[in-house]
Amino acid sequence: MTTATDVEVVDLATTPLRELNQRLHDGAAGGPLRWRIVNPNGAHAVAVGVDAPFEIEIEGHTGYYTAGMNKHAHVRVNGNVGVGCGENIMSGTIHITGNASQACAATGRGGLVIVEGDAAARCGISMKGVEIVVKGSIGHMSAFMAQSGALVVCGDAGDSLGDSIYETHIYVRGSVEGLGADCIEKELKEFHREELGRLLTAAGADAKVDEFKRYGSARRLYNFNIDHAGEY
Amino acid sequence: MSDYNGQAGDGMNWQPGLRESYIFDRNTIEEIRRAASQGIYDIRGFGAKRKLPHFDDLLFLGASMSRYPLEGYRERCDTSVTLGTRFAKKPIELKIPITIAGMSFGALSGQAKEALGRGATMAGTSTTTGDGGMTEEERGHSEILVYQVLPSRYGMNPDDLRRADAIEVVVGQGAKPGGGGMLLGQKISDRVAEMRNLPKGIDQRSACRHPDWTGPDDLEIKIEEIREITDWEKPIYIKIGASRPYYDTQLAVKAGADVIVLDGMQGGTAATQDVFIEHVGLPTLACIREAVEALQEMGMHREVQLIVSGGIRNGADVAKALALGADAVSIGVAAMIALGDNDPAYADDYAKIGSAAGFYDDWHEGKDPAGISTQDPELSKRLDPELGGRRLNNYLRTMTLETQTLARAAGKSDVHNLEPEDLVALTIEAAAMARVPLAGTDWIPGRSKDGF
Numbered sequence: 218m219t220t221a222t223d224v225e226v227v228d229l230a231t232t233p234l235r236e237l238n239q240r241l242h243d244g245a246a247g248g249p250l251r252w253r254i255v256n257p258n259g260a261h262a263v264a265v266g267v268d269a270p271f272e273i274e275i276e277g278h279t280g281y282y283t284a285g286m287n288k289h290a291h292v293r294v295n296g297n298v299g300v301g302c303g304e305n306i307m308s309g310t311i312h313i314t315g316n317a318s319q320a321c322a323a324t325g326r327g328g329l330v331i332v333e334g335d336a337a338a339r340c341g342i343s344m345k346g347v348e349i350v351v352k353g354s355i356g357h358m359s360a361f362m363a364q365s366g367a368l369v370v371c372g373d374a375g376d377s378l379g380d381s382i383y384e385t386h387i388y389v390r391g392s393v394e395g396l397g398a399d400c401i402e403k404e405l406k407e408f409h410r411e412e413l414g415r416l417l418t419a420a421g422a423d424a425k426v427d428e429f430k431r432y433g434s435a436r437r438l439y440n441f442n443i444d445h446a447g448e449y
Numbered sequence: 450m451s452d453y454n455g456q457a458g459d460g461m462n463w464q465p466g467l468r469e470s471y472i473f474d475r476n477t478i479e480e481i482r483r484a485a486s487q488g489i490y491d492i493r494g495f496g497a498k499r500k501l502p503h504f505d506d507l508l509f510l511g512a513s514m515s516r517y518p519l520e521g522y523r524e525r526c527d528t529s530v531t532l533g534t535r536f537a538k539k540p541i542e543l544k545i546p547i548t549i550a551g552m553s554f555g556a557l558s559g560q561a562k563e564a565l566g567r568g569a570t571m572a573g574t575s576t577t578t579g580d581g582g583m584t585e586e587e588r589g590h591s592e593i594l595v596y597q598v599l600p601s602r603y604g605m606n607p608d609d610l611r612r613a614d615a616i617e618v619v620v621g622q623g624a625k626p627g628g629g630g631m632l633l634g635q636k637i638s639d640r641v642a643e644m645r646n647l648p649k650g651i652d653q654r655s656a657c658r659h660p661d662w663t664g665p666d667d668l669e670i671k672i673e674e675i676r677e678i679t680d681w682e683k684p685i686y687i688k689i690g691a692s693r694p695y696y697d698t699q700l701a702v703k704a705g706a707d708v709i710v711l712d713g714m715q716g717g718t719a720a721t722q723d724v725f726i727e728h729v730g731l732p733t734l735a736c737i738r739e740a741v742e743a744l745q746e747m748g749m750h751r752e753v754q755l756i757v758s759g760g761i762r763n764g765a766d767v768a769k770a771l772a773l774g775a776d777a778v779s780i781g782v783a784a785m786i787a788l789g790d791n792d793p794a795y796a797d798d799y800a801k802i803g804s805a806a807g808f809y810d811d812w813h814e815g816k817d818p819a820g821i822s823t824q825d826p827e828l829s830k831r832l833d834p835e836l837g838g839r840r841l842n843n844y845l846r847t848m849t850l851e852t853q854t855l856a857r858a859a860g861k862s863d864v865h866n867l868e869p870e871d872l873v874a875l876t877i878e879a880a881a882m883a884r885v886p887l888a889g890t891d892w893i894p895g896r897s898k899d900g901f
């Protein structure tokens with residue numbers, strides 16, 4: 218019998234990835250709630266498609282799409298992650314202690330993704346409701362076509378931030394190399410201060426709300442207008 | 450661009466002596482006037498309207514002294530096809546080699562999606578979701594449903610991935626290879642907006658590039674992720690717009706496709722710039738042999754199935770596509786017409802919006818009198834999903850019977866036994882593209898021994 222405190226350890230040096238993911242999927246019906254995955258050695262698609270309130274700890278660096286499409290699970294990666302970590306996350310949390318490669322939390326629809334280090338280009342691209350807190354800096358084209366949710370950056374942001382953005386709220390503490398089409402600096406209203414404060418607390422970030430600037434959509438590309446044709 | 454020349458006699462004010470320019474024809478002049486007044490390109494639905502080399506330029510030879518035909522009504526001629534035999538634990542089995550192409554909810558009404566599901570299920574084939582996600586109407590009525598993974602990822606979620614029967618990663622579309630999508634604000638109802646996580650009433654652009662992978666090497670890893678999420682059960686298709694079919698096919702195989710969907714430039718769209726529809730990509734006829742030869746060289750023909758689309762209208766088109774090496778075809782515009790799009794019964798309504806039955810292509814405006822390419826609840830009601838489903842089933846059955854008729858005449862007990870050897874071409878262009886001899890000669894341009 219397993220109990221809630223048991224930790225199921227899976228060694229990817231000896232267990233095929235397929236077996237790990239299958240066990241995580243089958244486990245939604247019962248079994249251990251806590252998982253520890255060791256020796257990921259940069260494997261792609263580790264713990265993807267999980268649909269259960271598991272606590273999953275991954276010891277080491279992972280490849281592409283770590284915890285992709287996560288639902289309910291709380292995933293912690295003690296290391297760096299490759300491209301598309303937490304892509305299309307639905308709910309739950311993903312906490313990365315190192316750096317994240319490109320397209321972190323791309324198209325995410327819910328949940329919270331925390332990056333202790335930096336995130337590369339296209340962080341939060343096409344995000345649809347996910348909340349992302351990056352304690353370091355983010356690369357260019359981040360929050361491209363970002364639809365909803367919030368992106369908090371405690372460091373700096375690269376070029377073309379929020380290009381063609383819709384309704385996502387972006388908060389940056391440091392410098393912004395450049396804003397993308399239709400993305401502008403906006404007033405930090407009470408609602409935003411609360412949202413930002415909540416996210417900083419949730420991520421355990423050592424930063425103050427007043428240090429941030431907010432960016433969002435000028436909403437000038439929402440309905441086609443010939444006078445803005447060059448920006449589309 | 451139009452096809453008539455000289456003294457077009459059908460003009461309203463034409464009289465002897467008035468000569469219409471071939472290059473500045475009426476459509477061209479009207480388009481210049483429209484551009485000058487509106488300052489924006491023309492967006493429309495439908496596929497390419499210009500004349501292009503097509504299946505009509507091919508003929509079947511039929512059986513003769515050296516070939517033995519099958520009896521038209523009695524002898525068996527199989528039509529079924531299995532898709533996803535390469536990697537999927539649960540390949541899908543279609544009774545007919547004709548599938549319904551991906552058309553988004555948003556572009557089409559919920560009723561239209563339901564009608565497609567009903568008709569396809571009656572005929573024993575699949576439908577495909579589209580940009581905008583999976584609707585209950587379609588999942589509920591479509592026994593075999595292919596779920597698209599598009600650059601926009603509107604509505605994407607793991608539950609729908611798991612309840613799909615197959616998954617199609619859309620790299621491109623024949624109407625607009627290299628282009629993204631656009632759903633204009635007037636079609637964004639509350640429901641469409643909610644499914645796409647966007648405000649109501651604003652234009653919704655769909656990106657032209659996927660957000661989380663960039664090239665074929667990345668796509669291979671993306672497909673591995675999708676397979677892992679769905680426990681390697683579902684066939685995974687890769688859909689490409691016809692532009693470099695030989696290389697794209699080989700790269701799709703390398704990326705791990707179970708099935709390749711190849712969409713030629715005549716392929717329909719819900720809303721794209723006219724300049725894009727008419728001027729980008731290869732005609733369907735020109736890309737099939739390229740793709741088939743790419744598969745054959747890799748030893749993957751029939752192992753990775755090939756679905757061809759773009760301007761398929763009847764059983765002759767189906768039979769010719771199969772003879773050139775496709776495993777199945779897919780239809781978009783024709784399926785809409787079968788449901789009732791461009792129905793002359795709505796002649797007055799078409800006239801009111803400045804169009805006419807048989808010409809209507811402003812599907813992006815959401816005012817479709819037939820209630821198909823609209824989100825307007827009143828217009829949508831005009832389409833009875835049950836009746837639409839029956840009409841689609843009739844049409845699919847007719848096309849299948851036609852395909853079998855041609856296959857039997859060529860002596861084939863399975864429509865998939867049709868081969869290029871059964872075909873000749875009527876034009877040099879078609880002969881070169883389809884790699885079959887010009888009728889009455891043994892000449893395949895670009896392939897013959899003497900180098901021509």
Ligand SMILES: Cc1cc2nc3c(=O)[nH]c(=O)nc-3n(C[C@H](O)[C@H](O)[C@H](O)COP(=O)(O)O)c2cc1C
Pocket residue numbers: 494495496550551552553556557578579580581597619621622623688712715716717718719758759760761779780781782783812822
């Ligand atoms: C109304 C409409 C909507 C479409 N929506 C999509 C879509 O969402 N995703 C996609 O990959 N292709 C879409 N297509 C293209 C079709 O999947 C298909 O490639 C094309 O219609 C095939 O050519 P045909 O219309 O000549 O049969 C759409 C086509 C039409 C007519």
